[in-house]
Amino acid sequence: MKFRAIKGTKDILPSESHHWQWVEATVRRTMHAYGYREIRTPIFEQTALFARSIGELTDIVSKEMYTFLDRSNESITLRPEGTAATLRAYIQHSLETQSSLTKLYYIGPMFRQERPQAGRLRQFHQFGAEAIGSSSPQLDVEMMLLPLHIYRDLGIQQFNLTINSVGCEKCRPTYKERLRSELMRVYDKLSPDSQRRVETNPLRVLDSKDENDRELTASMPLIGDYLCAQCSSHFNAVCELLEMSKVPYTIDYRLVRGLDYYTKTAFEITSTALGSQDALAGGGRYDLLVEELGGKPAPGVGFAAGIERLLLVLSRTNALHIHPPVPDLYIVALDEEARTVAFQKAIELRARGIAVELDYQGRSIKAQMREANKQGARYVLVLGSNELVSGKGMVKEMVSGKEYEVFLEQLELPKGLE
Ligand code: AMP
Numbered sequence: 277m278k279f280r281a282i283k284g285t286k287d288i289l290p291s292e293s294h295h296w297q298w299v300e301a302t303v304r305r306t307m308h309a310y311g312y313r314e315i316r317t318p319i320f321e322q323t324a325l326f327a328r329s330i331g332e333l334t335d336i337v338s339k340e341m342y343t344f345l346d347r348s349n350e351s352i353t354l355r356p357e358g359t360a361a362t363l364r365a366y367i368q369h370s371l372e373t374q375s376s377l378t379k380l381y382y383i384g385p386m387f388r389q390e391r392p393q394a395g396r397l398r399q400f401h402q403f404g405a406e407a408i409g410s411s412s413p414q415l416d417v418e419m420m421l422l423p424l425h426i427y428r429d430l431g432i433q434q435f436n437l438t439i440n441s442v443g444c445e446k447c448r449p450t451y452k453e454r455l456r457s458e459l460m461r462v463y464d465k466l467s468p469d470s471q472r473r474v475e476t477n478p479l480r481v482l483d484s485k486d487e488n489d490r491e492l493t494a495s496m497p498l499i500g501d502y503l504c505a506q507c508s509s510h511f512n513a514v515c516e517l518l519e520m521s522k523v524p525y526t527i528d529y530r531l532v533r534g535l536d537y538y539t540k541t542a543f544e545i546t547s548t549a550l551g552s553q554d555a556l557a558g559g560g561r562y563d564l565l566v567e568e569l570g571g572k573p574a575p576g577v578g579f580a581a582g583i584e585r586l587l588l589v590l591s592r593t594n595a596l597h598i599h600p601p602v603p604d605l606y607i608v609a610l611d612e613e614a615r616t617v618a619f620q621k622a623i624e625l626r627a628r629g630i631a632v633e634l635d636y637q638g639r640s641i642k643a644q645m646r647e648a649n650k651q652g653a654r655y656v657l658v659l660g661s662n663e664l665v666s667g668k669g670m671v672k673e674m675v676s677g678k679e680y681e682v683f684l685e686q687l688e689l690p691k692g693l694e
Contacts, residue, residue, distance in 0.1 A: 284390070284398025286584075291600070295587055298598045299430065300383055303403045306426050310418060312381040312405050317361040319385065323351040329360040329565060331536025333476040340388040342398075354387035357535070358404045359562070359578055360569070366408055367571035377409040383583075395553035395585045404559075404580035408566060411575040413513035416541040416561055419579040421521060423545055423557045430586070431595040432547070435556060437523060439543040440531040441511040442479065443503055445564065451502035452478055462492045482530040498529035510540050537562040541577065549589045556589065557581035599652075603633040605671070606648035610641060610660030618659050621687060649674070657682070 281287055288296055307314070323343050330337050342354040355361050362380055365371075371378045383403040390396055405422055407415045420437060427435060443451060456478045459466070463474060467486040474481060482493055503511065518525050533542050542560035550556070559579025567573040590596045605625065609618040615635075622632040633651060635644045641658075648656045656672045663669040663684065670679045 282398070284392035286397060286399070292587075294600045295590075295596060295598055296583070299583060299586065300403075302426055302429050303381070303383055306422065306429065307381040307405065310379075310405075310422055310425075312379045312407075312422075315362055315365060315380040315382055316384070317355075317358075317365050317382070319387075320352050320354050321361050321364065323353040325360050325364055325569070326353050326356060329363070329537055329569060330357065331477075334534055334536055336388060336534060340390055342387045342389060356388045357386055358382045358384070358402055358580055359406060359535075359537075359565075362406050362578075363408070363566055363569055363571070363576070366406075367566065367569060372409060372572060372574060375409075377407065379405070379407045381405040393553065395550055395582075395588050397584060401583040402580045403583065404578060406576060406578035408576040409574050411510075411561075411563060413510055413517060413541075415577050416510075416514050416543075417517040417521065419559050419577050420518070420523065420525075420543055420545070423579055423581045424523065426581075427545075427556070427586070430590060431597070432586070432589055432593070434548060434593075436546050436548075437518075437525040437543060438528045438531055438546070439514065439518075439525055439541065440528055441499065441503055441507050441514075441540050442532060442538050442542050442560070443499055443507050444539045447502055447504035447507055448479075448499075451497070451499050454497055454502070455479065455482075458496045459493070465492055477532075477536070479532040480534075483532045500527075500529040507540055514541055533558050533560060537565045537568070539563045543579075545581075547585075547589045549592045550585060553585065555582070556585050601631070602652035602654060603648075604631045604653070605633075605655045605657060606644075606651065606653035607632060607634045608641060608644040608648065608656060608658045609635065610658065613661065613664060614659040617664060617684070621657075621659075621684070625687065659684075 326341060327337050332338065336356050341356050344352055346352050362382060366378060381404065385399050385401050387399050389398055392398060405419065407418070424435070424437070442448065456474060459474045459478055459481055463471060465488070466474070466481065467484065467489050470481045470484050470486065470489045481489065482496065484490065531542055531544060533544065538560040540561040540563065543558065544555055545557040546554040547556050548554070557579055561575070561577040563575040566576055607618040607622060609615040618634050622634055625632045633653065635647065654674060656674060657669055659669060667684050669682055669684055671682050672679045
């Protein structure tokens with residue numbers, strides 16, 4: 277029987293894992309610069325946590341979650357996103373008692389049973405951040421600057437930032453009703469997905485990708501005209517801060533994201549290098565969610581960004597220049613005795629933090645030299661009976677061809693290796 281990875285999941289092979297490490301290191305460095313600390317939550321949670329936070333009627337909860345009963349008959353779900361679990365942990369561990377503003381980030385796999393295609397997987401990876409405890413529009417903008425900073429550091433030049441305000445519990449209901457009644461007039465002509473949403477989440481009908489839906493809703497009222505004074509001034513402040521930060525952005529009053537918990541700001545970052553699945557990152561404010569999940573009321577804002585899509589953009593724009601790690605030194609051994617010494621020297625050097633590789637398969641000198649070359653070793657040391665007798669050997673720098681004499685007893689390597 278042949279086993280294969282499950283549809284929509286992918287192995288990250290050694291030929292690409294260094295790209296992932298580079299992205300992750302950039303994420304960590306940037307998060308640190310903005311004052312965010314890492315949180316690692318379990319990969320599965322009680323199903324109700326996601327249903328309550330993301331929204332029962334959203335696509336994610338109604339048709340994409342990996343949900344199962346465990347052996348104690350408890351309903352468990354593999355996390356489809358990072359915010360719910362992060363907030364659950366924030367509440368459970370009373371993180372608000374440690375500081376009045378909690379800034380957290382995460383990196384890890386998420387799970388959604390979507391139809392796999394380029395840039396859409398069933399197990400995919402996100403990095404994201406959450407700031408809980410302040411309603412300052414500066415934090416909304418920080419959530420946009422963070423991923424953009426990371427993209428720039430990684431070498432992505434082209435992206436579009438789109439923002440909107442989805443209002444709050446005061447102004448959104450009035451707008452929702454108005455929009456719903458307008459949508460009812462064209463109900464029969466809407467796509468089945470949009471028809472379903474007229475009742476459950478009319479704002480998402482405006483976000484439909486269906487051309488006909490777009491035409492039908494082209495002149496319908498937009499949320500921008502219905503925002504209450506507070507939401508409106510918050511939105512203006514966000515726009516001003518973006519201008520101050522010299523970040524180009526577009527306002528799209530039709531932008532609604534696929535999660536129900538947003539209040540006020542919602543945003544998305546897209547890349548034209550991606551095709552139909554063009555979203556690189558998204559986020560927004562969720563001022564009611566902490567309370568909704570049973571915590572003391574606290575405003576919050578966050579974002580999540582897909583790593584597979586980011587790597588796809590980098591590879592499509594030829595911006596993946598990172599090389600795989602190479603050994604500092606390859607020890608070529610000519611006979612059995614030399615192999616033992618080579619092994620011993622490798623242990624000593626590795627203990628000093630030097631990456632050493634050697635042959636474990638009894639191969640010829642030629643094959644060992646070929647291997648050292650193939651692996652891109654920076655230096656090669658050849659050990660044979662002459663070297664063992666004299667206690668000295670030659671270390672060759674592969675790029676320049678220069679050779680250095682070294683004592684085997686106290687192996688001093690060229691500067692820069694240690
Ligand atoms: P969301 O949690 O839906 O706001 O998504 C945030 C980001 O995660 C998106 O902009 C994508 O980059 C990424 N993403 C979401 N779903 C998938 C998926 N099924 N496969 C790959 N990446 C995804």
